[in-house]
Amino acid sequence: MxxxxxxxxxxxxxxxxxxxxxxxxxxxxxxxxxxxxxxxxxxxxxxxxxxxxxxxxxxxxVTDAIDPGTLADARWDVALAAWAHSYRAAFAAHPRTIAMLMTSPVRAPKVLAHYDRVAGLLLDAGFAPEAVLAVITGLDNLVLGSALDMSAPDPMWEVAYGVDAPRLVAAQEASAPDRADAAFALTLAGYLAHLRALLGDAPEPAAR
Structure with a gap:
């Protein structure tokens, strides 16, 4: 043969x-x-x-699912937010990889090239070189923590009969079904607002 x-x-x-x-x-x-x-x-x-x-x-x-086109927006913060959403979706599809990949050095050339684009975006926005890795690491932590949260049980807080936690029970009953998405949006918005403040930057007004 x-x-x-x-x-x-x-x-x-x-x-x-x-x-x-x-x-x-x-x-x-x-x-x-x-x-x-x-x-x-x-x-x-x-x-x-x-x-x-x-x-x-x-x-x-896993990272092949992240859309590199998200980094093309003219505003750095808009581009970073879009990239974060794509990044989160890629890892939410494979949450069991997160612990393994977060604790292993990044060596894959394709992935390094992706992070190089993010570093370039931040440097072009005016971040000091010594701040860039802290910004990227913070975003990594935010995104990957949220990706794990998407695979968490629902409800996350199980208050057994007789346990005195009435405010937690009320908060859980009042929370929206998209709690993980709402938490990610809240945290990402706060992170980007802090980064803009570090640059003395402000978001452009929304078009009417």
Whole structure:
């Protein structure tokens, strides 16, 4: 028999399979990825640099869903808000990846290029170079925390019979069904307002 026209294994399939495993149970191992693909573990290592390499493939697959066009708006704060919403949606689809990706260094060139665009946006807006990573990290924390919140149980606060928390119960009963979205909008608006204040900037008036 001749060689198959399509490679049996490539980086895209490895990343997709690892993401399936993480979505299912929150973690993966390289041998598990190999078994699911029907290949030897050594074959996977021919394509990636161990577990860390697979994590970067995971990162690329999740962040591919972030729309880079959101950063094209002329106003930095409008662009950053649109990017944050797209970023949140991408990770809300795969919340079990968050802990793994947040605690691993970012090495994937495609993802680094994406963050480089955000850094450029902030520098062009007038942020000092020493402030840029703090701004990006703060936004990361805000977005990824909210993405996790979207996968939280509803209701989040279970007040058992006999527990004295009447104000919390009343607040929960009065809250809108889109609590996670409302919380994200509130927090993001506050964060952007603080950043504008740091620059001495103000939002443009809305068109009438």
């Amino acid at each position: 001749g060689r198959p026209r399509k490679a049996l294994l490539d980086r895209a399939r490895i990343g997709a399979t690892a993401l399936e495993l993480v979505d299912e149970r929150g973690d993966f191992s390289v041998p598990e990825v190999a078994r699911r693909l029907g290949v030897q573990t050594a074959s996977v290592y021919h394509h990636v640099d161990g577990r860390a390499g697979v994590i970067e493939l995971l990162r690329e697959r």
